[in-house]
Amino acid sequence: MQLTLWTYEGPPHVGAMRVAASMTGVHYVLHAPQGDTYADLLFTMIERSGARPPVTYTTFQARDLGGDTAGLVIQAVRDAAERYRPDALLVGESCTAELIQDQPGSLAAGLGLQMPVVPLDLPSYSKKEHWGAAETFYQLVRAVCGPLAPAPGTPRPTRPADRRPRAAVLGPTTLGFRARDDVRELRALLADAGVDAHVVAPLGASVADLRRIAECDLVVCYAAEVAGTACEWVRRTFGLPVVKTVPIGVGATRDFLREVAEAAGAAPPVPAPDASRLPWYSRSVDSTYLTGKRVFVFGDGTHAVAAARVAVEELGFALVGLGTYSREMGREVRAAGQKYGVEAFVSDDYLDVEARIAAAAPELVLGTQMERHTAKRLGVPCAVISSPIHVQDVPARHSPQVGWEGANVLFDSWVHPLMMGLEEHLLHMFRDDFEFHDGAAPSHLGAKAAPAAAPRAPERVTTAEHEALLDAIAAEPTGVAVDEPDAEPARAVPAGAPRWQADAEAELRKIPFFVRGKARRNTERYAAERGVAAITLDTLYEAKAHYAR
Amino acid sequence: MSTAVRPAAYQACSDASPAARGALPVLRERGQREVFCGLTGIVWLHRKMQDAFFLVVGSRTCAHLLQSAAGVMIFAEPRFATAVLQDRDLAGMADANEELDRVVAQLLARRPDIRTLFLVGSCPSEVIKLDLARAAQRLDAAHMPRVRVLSYSGSGIETTFTQGEDACLAALVPECPAEPAGAAPSLLVVGAVADVVEDQFVRLFDAMGAGPVRFLPPRRARALPAVGPGTRVLLAQPFVNDTLRALERRGAEHVPAVFPFGAEGTRRWLQAAADALGVPDDRFEAAVAAPLARARRAVAAHRPTLAGRRVFFFPDSQLELPLARFLHEELGAELVEVGTPYLERATSAHELALLPPGVTLSEGQDVERQLDRCRAARPDLVVCGLGLANPLEAEGVATKWSIELVFSPVHGFDQAGDLAGLFTRPLDRRQRLAV
Numbered sequence: 016m017q018l019t020l021w022t023y024e025g026p027p028h029v030g031a032m033r034v035a036a037s038m039t040g041v042h043y044v045l046h047a048p049q050g051d052t053y054a055d056l057l058f059t060m061i062e063r064s065g066a067r068p069p070v071t072y073t074t075f076q077a078r079d080l081g082g083d084t085a086g087l088v089i090q091a092v093r094d095a096a097e098r099y100r101p102d103a104l105l106v107g108e109s110c111t112a113e114l115i116q117d118q119p120g121s122l123a124a125g126l127g128l129q130m131p132v133v134p135l136d137l138p139s140y141s142k143k144e145h146w147g148a149a150e151t152f153y154q155l156v157r158a159v160c161g162p163l164a165p166a167p168g169t170p171r172p173t174r175p176a177d178r179r180p181r182a183a184v185l186g187p188t189t190l191g192f193r194a195r196d197d198v199r200e201l202r203a204l205l206a207d208a209g210v211d212a213h214v215v216a217p218l219g220a221s222v223a224d225l226r227r228i229a230e231c232d233l234v235v236c237y238a239a240e241v242a243g244t245a246c247e248w249v250r251r252t253f254g255l256p257v258v259k260t261v262p263i264g265v266g267a268t269r270d271f272l273r274e275v276a277e278a279a280g281a282a283p284p285v286p287a288p289d290a291s292r293l294p295w296y297s298r299s300v301d302s303t304y305l306t307g308k309r310v311f312v313f314g315d316g317t318h319a320v321a322a323a324r325v326a327v328e329e330l331g332f333a334l335v336g337l338g339t340y341s342r343e344m345g346r347e348v349r350a351a352g353q354k355y356g357v358e359a360f361v362s363d364d365y366l367d368v369e370a371r372i373a374a375a376a377p378e379l380v381l382g383t384q385m386e387r388h389t390a391k392r393l394g395v396p397c398a399v400i401s402s403p404i405h406v407q408d409v410p411a412r413h414s415p416q417v418g419w420e421g422a423n424v425l426f427d428s429w430v431h432p433l434m435m436g437l438e439e440h441l442l443h444m445f446r447d448d449f450e451f452h453d454g455a456a457p458s459h460l461g462a463k464a465a466p467a468a469a470p471r472a473p474e475r476v477t478t479a480e481h482e483a484l485l486d487a488i489a490a491e492p493t494g495v496a497v498d499e500p501d502a503e504p505a506r507a508v509p510a511g512a513p514r515w516q517a518d519a520e521a522e523l524r525k526i527p528f529f530v531r532g533k534a535r536r537n538t539e540r541y542a543a544e545r546g547v548a549a550i551t552l553d554t555l556y557e558a559k560a561h562y563a564r
Numbered sequence: 565m566s567t568a569v570r571p572a573a574y575q576a577c578s579d580a581s582p583a584a585r586g587a588l589p590v591l592r593e594r595g596q597r598e599v600f601c602g603l604t605g606i607v608w609l610h611r612k613m614q615d616a617f618f619l620v621v622g623s624r625t626c627a628h629l630l631q632s633a634a635g636v637m638i639f640a641e642p643r644f645a646t647a648v649l650q651d652r653d654l655a656g657m658a659d660a661n662e663e664l665d666r667v668v669a670q671l672l673a674r675r676p677d678i679r680t681l682f683l684v685g686s687c688p689s690e691v692i693k694l695d696l697a698r699a700a701q702r703l704d705a706a707h708m709p710r711v712r713v714l715s716y717s718g719s720g721i722e723t724t725f726t727q728g729e730d731a732c733l734a735a736l737v738p739e740c741p742a743e744p745a746g747a748a749p750s751l752l753v754v755g756a757v758a759d760v761v762e763d764q765f766v767r768l769f770d771a772m773g774a775g776p777v778r779f780l781p782p783r784r785a786r787a788l789p790a791v792g793p794g795t796r797v798l799l800a801q802p803f804v805n806d807t808l809r810a811l812e813r814r815g816a817e818h819v820p821a822v823f824p825f826g827a828e829g830t831r832r833w834l835q836a837a838a839d840a841l842g843v844p845d846d847r848f849e850a851a852v853a854a855p856l857a858r859a860r861r862a863v864a865a866h867r868p869t870l871a872g873r874r875v876f877f878f879p880d881s882q883l884e885l886p887l888a889r890f891l892h893e894e895l896g897a898e899l900v901e902v903g904t905p906y907l908e909r910a911t912s913a914h915e916l917a918l919l920p921p922g923v924t925l926s927e928g929q930d931v932e933r934q935l936d937r938c939r940a941a942r943p944d945l946v947v948c949g950l951g952l953a954n955p956l957e958a959e960g961v962a963t964k965w966s967i968e969l970v971f972s973p974v975h976g977f978d979q980a981g982d983l984a985g986l987f988t989r990p991l992d993r994r995q996r997l998a999v
Contacts, residue, residue, distance in 0.1 A: 016621075016647040016648060016649060016650065016653055016658075016660075016663040016664065016666075016667050017647070017648045017650060017667075018645055018646075018647055018648075018667045018670055018671060019624075019627045019645060019646045019647075019648045020642060020644075020645045020646075021627075021631055021642075022624060022627050022628055022631060024624075025624065025625070025628040025632075026623065026624040026625040026628060028625075029625075029628065048601070048687045048719070048720040048721045049597045049599060049601055049720040049721065049724060050599070050600055050601025050602075050603070050604075050629065050687070050719075050720030050724075051601075051625060051629075051720065052596070052597065052598050052599070052600075052951055053600055053601075053604075053628075053629045053632055053633060053951075054628075054632070055598070055950075055951030055952075056632065056949075056950040056951045057632060059950060059951055059952075059953065059954040059955060060950050060954065063954055064954060064955070065954055065955060065957070065958030066955050066958065067951065067952070067955045071596060072596045072597075073596070074595065074596050074597045075721065076721050076722070077690065077719075077721040077722045080691070080721070091596070094932070098932060109625055110623035110624070110625045110687070110688055111623070111625075111687035111688050111691055111720075111721070114654070114688060114691045114692060115691060138651070139623055139624065139625065140623065140649060140650050140651045140653075140654055141650065141651045143624065
C-alpha cells in the first residue's frame with residue numbers, strides 16, 4: 016500500500032480514454048463499476064469538450080458479482096458497437112474489473128463484430144496513466160498498421176524525387192499540455208522544412224489516418240510518454256527514422272528542424288533571425304534582472320527536460336531543482352540534471368516534491384497544477400509547464416509551447432509571474448514600507464496574492480505564517496502540518512540552540528521571505544558550529560558572507 | 565438495441581403508504597450509470613468534520629476520482645488520502661492488515677491533529693474482501709483515546725454519490741453517547757448542511773423554544789450528539805436512510821417530513837419538527853413568519869423565469885425528488901422526467917405526494933437511453949452531472965450541473981432564493997449572451 020494524497024497520474028485506463036477521446040471513430044468499452052464515469056468530466060470540464068468521451072462503462076454492482084458480470088460485458092460491447100458503429104473498438108477493464116477476471120477483451124473478440132477489436136491489458140495496480148496511454152496507442156497502431164508491414168528485412172523504398180517527404184507526428188492527446196496548439200505549430204515547422212504532416216495522431220486522427228503511417232518517411236515523437244512505444248514499433252517495423260527532440264524553446268526548435276531535415280534527406284531550413292522574439296527579449300536590458308533567478312522545474316519527462324534547457328540557456332535562470340513524475344523518463348531527466356548541474360529526481364509523491372521545492376528556496380517554480388498549489392502556499396511565483404492540468408491550462412487563445420511561437424509563449428508566461436526588475440529593487444531597499452509586506456503581490460498582478468487581509472498587522476502575520484510553513488516543510492518531509500497554519504505558530508527551539516537577538520531577528524525579516532527560511536537555518540547552523548549562543552546582527556552577516564563563498 | 569435484455573419496465577408503485585397513493589409509475593433502468601460513487605462524499609465531509617480524516621483503502625482510480633471531484637476546491641492539504649493497493653498487496657506478498665497498520669501509523673504521525681480516522685472501503689477493497697471493520701477495531705484499540713478509528717464503505721459497487729455520507733454517518737451512530745434516562749425530547753438534524761445553514765436552523769428552533777437541537781454530522785467528530793428514546797430525528801438530506809435506521813435501532817424516533825428546500829419545503833420541515841416537539845402554533849408562526857416571508861419574496865423573483873419551463877432531471881445526488889417538488893410547487897416549472905439513483909420510499913413519501921400526476925419517475929440509469937428520451941422531449945432545462953452538462957449544452961440544451969446543488973448552501977429559508985437562482989442562472993445567461 017502506498018499512502019497517496021494527490022496524484023500526478025490517473026490509472027492506466029484513463030490513459031486509454033485519452034487516446035480514444037483524441038481520435039474519431041474509436042470507441043472504448045470499459046468494464047468498470049459505478050463511479051468510474053467520473054473520468055468523463057476530465058474531458059467535458061477540463062477541456063470543455065462538447066462531446067462525451069467515446070466510452071461505454073459496464074457499471075457492474077455488488078449484486079452482479081455473484082452472477083454474470085461477463086454477460087454485462089457482452090451486452091455493453093454489443094450495444095456500443097451497434098449504437099456507435101466505430102471503426103475500431105477498444106475493450107478493457109478498470110482496477111476493480113481486473114480483480115474479477117472476466118477477460119473482457121477476449122469476450123469481445125469472440126463476438127464476431129464487424130470492426131477490429133483491440134483488447135487492452137492495462138495492469139491497474141502497477142502502472143499509471145501515461146503508461147496506459149502509451150500501451151493503448153501502441154496496440155491500436157499495431158492492430159491497424161501491422162497488416163501493412165513489409166516482410167522483415169525488406170529495404171525501405173526510396174521516396175520519389177517529385178514527392179515531398181511525409182512525417183507522422185505521434186503523441187499529441189487530449190489532456191496533454193497545450194497539445195491542441197502545439198499541433199498547429201508542428202505543422203507549420205514541418206511545412207517550413209518542406210515536409211508534409213501526413214499523419215497527426217492520436218489527436219484528431221481517424222483509424223484510416225493511422226493506416227497512413229505506413230506511407231510516411233519519418234516519425235516525429237512529440238510526447239515520448241504517450242508515443243514512445245508506438246514510435247519504436249514503427250521504426251522497427253517500417254524502418255522509419257524517429258525525430259525525438261521536442262521543439263520546446265528556440266534551441267530545441269533549431270535542433271528539431273535539423274533532425275527533421277536529416278531524417279527527410281533534405282537540406283535544413285534556414286530560419287529567419289526573428290522567427291521567435293525570445294532571443295531578443297532575453298537579451299534586451301529589461302531582462303537583466305532575470306539573471307540567475309533561482310528556478311525549480313518539475314513535470315512530465317518531456318516538459319521537464321525542455322523547461323530546464325530553456326530556463327538555463329534561453330532565460331539565464333539558475334536551475335536549483337529538476338524532477339519528474341515520469342519514471343519511464345527518469346534517464347533523460349537525470350541526464351538533463353547532470354548537464355545543468357543539479358541532481359535530478361524522480362518522485363510521484365507531491366509532498367516530497369513540495370519539501371524539495373521548499374528546501375531549494377526557488378524564486379520561480381515551473382511545474383504542474385500540483386506545484387501551482389504548492390508554490391501558492393509557499394508564496395513563490397509559478398508557471399504551469401506540464402500536465403496534470405486544470406481548466407485554466409486550456410486557454411481560449413492559441414498558446415503553444417513548441418516552435419517559434421511556443422518560445423514566445425514561454426518567455427511571456429514564465430516572466431509574467433515575477434516581480435518586475437525595478438519594483439523588486441525598491442522592495443529590497445525599502446523593506447520597512449508598510450505596503451511591502453511579504454504577502455504583497457507584484458503590482459501588475461493586482462491584489463491576487465496577499466494571503467493575510469487587512470485587520471491584522473499584515474507584516475507580522477504573513478511573516479510568521481510563511482516562515483512557519485517554510486521551516487516546517489524544510490525541516491522534515493514528515494510531520495508537516497501545511498493545512499491552516501495557526502496565526503501565531505510557536506517555533507520549537509531545541510534546547511541549547513542559538514537564540515536570536517531581537518535586532519538580528521528583525522534584520523532577518525528584511526530578507527525576502529522565499530529565502531528567509533534558508534537564511535535562518537544557515538545562520539543557526541553557522542552559530543551552532545561555532546558555539547555562538549546568541550545570534551547578533553553580526554552573526555547574521557558573518558553567516559551570510561560565509562555561505563556566499 | 566435489444567430491449568429483451570434490459571427491459572424498461574414500467575411498474576405501478578405498490579407502496580401502500582398514503583403519500584404514495586398517487587401511484588406514480590416508475591421507470592426502472594439498468595445500464596451505464598453516469599453517477600459518482602460514495603467516495604465522493606468525502607469531499608464535503610472532510611471539511612464538515614474538522615477533526616476527522618478519511619483514508620480510502622483502494623486504488624489509484626479512487627485517489628484520482630477524489631482529486632478530480634475535489635478539483636479546484638482544495639488549496640490546503642486535504643484531510644483525506646488513499647492507501648493505494650499495489651500488486652504485492654493483491655498477490656499476497658504483503659499482509660494487507662500489516663500494510664494498513666503501517667500506513668495508518670505514517671498518517672497519524674504526519675497529522676497529529678486527527679482525532680477520528682475513517683477507513684473507507686472501495687470497490688477493490690470490497691472485491692478482495694478486505695475486512696475494514698475488523699481493521700478499524702484493531703486500530704481503534706491501538707490508538708484510542710487519541711484517535712478513534714471507524715470504517716464504512718464508499719464503494720461504487722454498493723453506494724452511489726451521496727450514499728457515502730449515509731454510510732459514514734451510520735458508522736458514527738454506534739459511537740454516539742446514550743442519552744440519560746428520562747431526558748426531555750431532543751431534536752437531531754441528520755445530514756451535512758453548510759455551517760451557516762446550521763446556525764440559521766439553531767436560531768429558528770431557539771425562537772420556537774424547541775430543543776435541545778443537535779446535528780449529525782457534528783462539526784467535530786469527537787463531539788457526537790447523545791441519542792436515545794427521547795431523540796426525534798429530522799432528516800435534512802434525503803440520502804441518510806441507513807443512518808436513520810441505525811438511529812431507530814437506538815430508540816430514536818423519525819419525524820417524517822419533506823426536505824428543507826424552498827420556502828414551503830422549509831416551512832413544512834420546521835412544522836413537522838415543531839409538532840413533534842410540542843411547540844405551540846403561535847410560537848411556531850411567530851418564529852418563522854419573517855424568514856418565511858423573506859424566502860417567499862426571494863423565490864417569487866425567480867418564478868417568471870421558470871414558470872411553465874420544462875425540466876428534466878438526470879439521476880445524480882438523490883436530491884432530485886425534493887428539488888423537483890420545489891421547482892414545480894414554488895417556481896411553476898413543468899417536470900418532464902425526474903431521475904433518481906434509487907427510490908427510498910420510506911423517507912420520500914411526503915415528497916412523492918407533492919409531485920404532480922403525469923411526471924415520469926425513473927430509478928437507476930441507462931444513460932444512453934435516458935439521453936435519447938431527453939433529446940426527444942426537448943426540455944428547457946436539464947439537471948445533470950458534469951460529465952453530461954457540456955455535451956448537452958453543445959447540443960443546444962440548457963443545463964444546471966447538479967454537483968453545485970450539493971456543494972452550495974441551499975437548505976432553509978434564507979437560501980431558498982439562492983437555490984432558485986441556481987436554476988434560473990443558466991436560462992438568464994442564455995438570455996444575455998449574443999455570441
